[in-house]
Amino acid sequence: MDGLHILANLYRCAGEPRYLTDRAALRGLCLAAIERAGLTALGDLFHQFDGGGATGCIVLAESHVAIHTWPEFATVTLDAFVCNYSRDNTARAHGLVDELVAIFRPEDAVRHEVRRDLTAADAATRVAPLRRAAG
Amino acid sequence: MDGLHILANLYRCAGEPRYLTDRAALRGLCLAAIERAGLTALGDLFHQFDGGGATGCIVLAESHVAIHTWPEFATVTLDAFVCNYSRDNTARAHGLVDELVAIFRPEDAVRHEVRRDLTAADAATRVAPLRRAAG
Numbered sequence: 345m346d347g348l349h350i351l352a353n354l355y356r357c358a359g360e361p362r363y364l365t366d367r368a369a370l371r372g373l374c375l376a377a378i379e380r381a382g383l384t385a386l387g388d389l390f391h392q393f394d395g396g397g398a399t400g401c402i403v404l405a406e407s408h409v410a411i412h413t414w415p416e417f418a419t420v421t422l423d424a425f426v427c428n429y430s431r432d433n434t435a436r437a438h439g440l441v442d443e444l445v446a447i448f449r450p451e452d453a454v455r456h457e458v459r460r461d462l463t464a465a466d467a468a469t470r471v472a473p474l475r476r477a478a479g
Numbered sequence: 480m481d482g483l484h485i486l487a488n489l490y491r492c493a494g495e496p497r498y499l500t501d502r503a504a505l506r507g508l509c510l511a512a513i514e515r516a517g518l519t520a521l522g523d524l525f526h527q528f529d530g531g532g533a534t535g536c537i538v539l540a541e542s543h544v545a546i547h548t549w550p551e552f553a554t555v556t557l558d559a560f561v562c563n564y565s566r567d568n569t570a571r572a573h574g575l576v577d578e579l580v581a582i583f584r585p586e587d588a589v590r591h592e593v594r595r596d597l598t599a600a601d602a603a604t605r606v607a608p609l610r611r612a613a614g
Contacts, residue, residue: 347556349486349558351484351593351595353595353596353597355598386526386534387524387526388524389522389523389524389536389538391521391522391538399521399538399542399543401524401536401537401538401543401545402536403524403526403534403536407534407547407556408534408536408545408547410536410543410545410558410560412542412543412560412562414597417597417598419597419598421482421542421560421595421597423484423545423558423560425545425547425556425558427547456593458486458591458593460486460488460556461488462488462549462552462554462556463490463552463554464490
């Protein structure tokens with residue numbers, strides 16, 4: 345029983361600025377992308393910061409998504425953690441992150457992928473090599 | 480401008496079972512630990528699964544905490560992501576995770592620490608060596 349946690353840092357995002365500054369726009373974007381990816385949102389919480397950024401957490405049936413925006417740096421951090429409890433959600437997690445990266449249009453991006461085993465420690469120590477790609 | 484994301488997988492947790500099965504107990508535990516660690520919770524969302532597990536996401540002024548429980552495996556996954564926007568929150572994140580690990584009492588645990596730079600891609604590629612420790 346394993347899970348996959350994707351951590352993406354998106355730099356110099358050139359997509360629509362409202363997705364970095366407007367909690368409601370960011371929420372709508374994320375929930376739509378989650379649905380299109382075939383994942384199931386069970387609840388969400390989006391917070392607007394005074395400085396213009398926003399933070400969102402979405403509880404999924406498959407685990408969670410978390411997103412933070414720093415419009416002053418045009419930076420977004422994105423987490424998608426899916427467990428494979430009842431099916432393999434790996435492709436869905438990749439699809440979700442790929443779609444959001446395409447919308448945020450970062451000039452540079454870094455992803456980490458961490459396998460998180462749920463039933464034994466050994467397998468959880470695997471960390472995939474860093475994959476670096478222009479946005 | 481960097482941040483620290485700690486991902487911990489806790490196996491064979493021998494602490495109080497209610498923290499793995501009761502959304503309200505888990506929420507109270509997390510919010511109290513966050514306050515004791517000196518971090519600031521701005522909102523939270525906890526979901527109870529039919530199977531007995533729970534998921535919680537807490538939006539922090541410093542970024543977020545996410546926790547999932549699988550009581551059927553006595554497993555907990557814990558994420559603490561803190562940015563160092565206005566101060567260095569590294570010690571606070573370590574303190575929070577250490578305290579929750581002590582309460583969940585896992586027989587085995589795996590932690591990953593990922594530095595997440597907010598302003599440049601280069602520094603974000605650093606991944607600390609895995610630290611494995613009995614709970």
